[in-house]
Amino acid sequence: MATTTTIEDVPSVELMTELLRRAKCSSKPDKRIILVGPPGSGKGTQSPLIKDEYCLCHLATGDMLRAAVAAKTPLGIKAKEAMDKGELVSDDLVVGIIDEAMKKPSCQKGFILDGFPRTVVQAQKLDEMLAKQGAKVDKVLNFAIDDAILEERITGRLIHPSSGRSYHTKFAPPKTPGVDDVSGEPLIQRKDDTSEVLKSRLEAFHIQTEPVIDYYSKNGLVANLHAEKPPKEVTAEVQKALS
Ligand code: AP5
Numbered sequence: 023m024a025t026t027t028t029i030e031d032v033p034s035v036e037l038m039t040e041l042l043r044r045a046k047c048s049s050k051p052d053k054r055i056i057l058v059g060p061p062g063s064g065k066g067t068q069s070p071l072i073k074d075e076y077c078l079c080h081l082a083t084g085d086m087l088r089a090a091v092a093a094k095t096p097l098g099i100k101a102k103e104a105m106d107k108g109e110l111v112s113d114d115l116v117v118g119i120i121d122e123a124m125k126k127p128s129c130q131k132g133f134i135l136d137g138f139p140r141t142v143v144q145a146q147k148l149d150e151m152l153a154k155q156g157a158k159v160d161k162v163l164n165f166a167i168d169d170a171i172l173e174e175r176i177t178g179r180l181i182h183p184s185s186g187r188s189y190h191t192k193f194a195p196p197k198t199p200g201v202d203d204v205s206g207e208p209l210i211q212r213k214d215d216t217s218e219v220l221k222s223r224l225e226a227f228h229i230q231t232e233p234v235i236d237y238y239s240k241n242g243l244v245a246n247l248h249a250e251k252p253p254k255e256v257t258a259e260v261q262k263a264l265s
Contacts, residue, residue, distance in 0.1 A: 047077035053132040059165025060227040062175035079129040082136040108222030162238040165249035180209040
């Protein structure tokens with residue numbers, strides 16, 4: 023027989039933490055933020071900090087697609103080939119997953135879109151989806167950085183697959199090499215984090231995604247960040263852009 027969890031079953035520390043979070047979040051304004059930048063520019067590194075500060079949900083299409091590939095869902099099977107080659111998956115697939123994900127209760131105060139929209143068609147579809155809710159994009163953070171810096175960042179990155187925690191062998195090393203700080207589980211390298219696949223990913227960025235920055239610039243929504251700076255300095259620029 024299925025058991026029902028009641029409020030008495032939740033440890034009081036967890037309850038207090040959730041109540042404090044809700045009290046803090048109730049005073050925060052709604053925000054809809056887009057992060058645009060090439061692979062390795064720091065979008066995933068800055069996202070958790072913005073998410074916590076503004077009580078937003080973090081929707082990373084790359085993470086969602088990798089989870090679908092790992093679970094061998096119909097979506098994952100369709101996306102795998104393009105992802106392995108460093109190409110973009112079709113607009114229809116990603117628009118569908120974002121449309122669904124934005125309805126989650128955790129997105130009530132708004133969202134951070136990390137890796138979406140990546141084409142002008144995706145940006146137009148997003149505007150249409152938001153218009154139906156009477157909402158619009160508030161800010162686009164452009165993680166501007168020279169391509170030459172990205173190879174070292176990408177090839178040195180290590181991931182803890184189940185949590186999404188990200189490390190770097192040189193810039194953000196784990197306490198024990200190759201092991202997640204929190205769970206003690208092994209870290210892995212993403213299949214597309216090679217110098218070879220990076221070339222295709224950068225090509226896709228310059229040809230298909232840079233026009234997205236122009237699309238939002240016309241509405242004055244873009245804040246340009248110096249993404250080559252150390253992480254804390256980038257965080258300070260993010261906070262300034264969102265204040
Ligand atoms: P996705 O997972 O979105 O990859 P990406 O955009 O290429 O971005 P990354 O996750 O590689 O980089 P990041 O900017 O988050 O860098 P991070 O913070 O980790 O997409 C993967 C694939 O999915 C695509 O190729 C495509 O096939 C498909 N896809 C996804 N979305 C799609 C869409 N909308 N449409 C179609 N297809 C889609 O940083 C990198 C490393 O550098 C880390 O190790 C970090 O520790 C380090 N680092 C970060 N910041 C700094 C700093 N300031 N200084 C020094 N080191 C730093």
